[in-house]
Amino acid sequence: MEKILKKRTKQFALDCWNLCSRFPKTREYDAYCRQLIRCSSSVGANYRAACRAKSTADFINKLKIVEEEADESMYFLELFEAINSENQNQIKNLIKEANELVSIIVASINTLRSRS
Numbered sequence: 333m334e335k336i337l338k339k340r341t342k343q344f345a346l347d348c349w350n351l352c353s354r355f356p357k358t359r360e361y362d363a364y365c366r367q368l369i370r371c372s373s374s375v376g377a378n379y380r381a382a383c384r385a386k387s388t389a390d391f392i393n394k395l396k397i398v399e400e401e402a403d404e405s406m407y408f409l410e411l412f413e414a415i416n417s418e419n420q421n422q423i424k425n426l427i428k429e430a431n432e433l434v435s436i437i438v439a440s441i442n443t444l445r446s447r448s
Contacts, residue, residue: 341376348372368408406430
């Protein structure tokens, strides 16, 4: 599962970057694109850090950061969904992926907490 999530979180960041490359080069879009690129890439970076956690508590704390970053990514994707009519399919697919990543991470956190 670790390998699969590493791959999915990396692909999520790349797909968000690809989406942002399609938007107009305006100050308004740029502000949201920068935020989406930061938080979507942080999902994978923090998941990788979680995989190197030193304890269960450390692992849970790092997974909470992954959850927050994936949720933040979803927020910016929802903003793009509301303001951009041209890339709706790609945006909807990314929202779905962000939601699935959040669900997986939350389930992992809950499982780990129930074992403690």
